[in-house]
Amino acid sequence: MTTFEQTLLREVATLPESRQVDVLAFVRFLKISLPNEEKVREDFKDALEDARATAEKYDITQEDIEAEIRAVRDGK
16 A cells, blocks of 8 residues: 555545445546546547538638638737
8 A cells, every 4th residue: 555545535434434435436526537548548539520511511621721720829
C-alpha cells in the first residue's frame, strides 16, 4: 500500500460513518466520470472524419483553413 493510500485511509477512518459514506460515494462518482480513453480516441477519430468530409463537400482546402486562422488572429 502506498503512502498516499495509507494517508487517505487514516483520514477517512477519522470521519464519522455518515461522512465516510459520502467519501465512498464521491470516489465512485470520480471513477464513473473518468473518460474512457478508447471512447475518447474513437470520438476524436469520428469527429476528424466528419470534418474532413465537410471540407471535401464544400471544397475547403488546407490553405483556406490557414487563411481563415490568420484572418482571425489578425482581427480581420
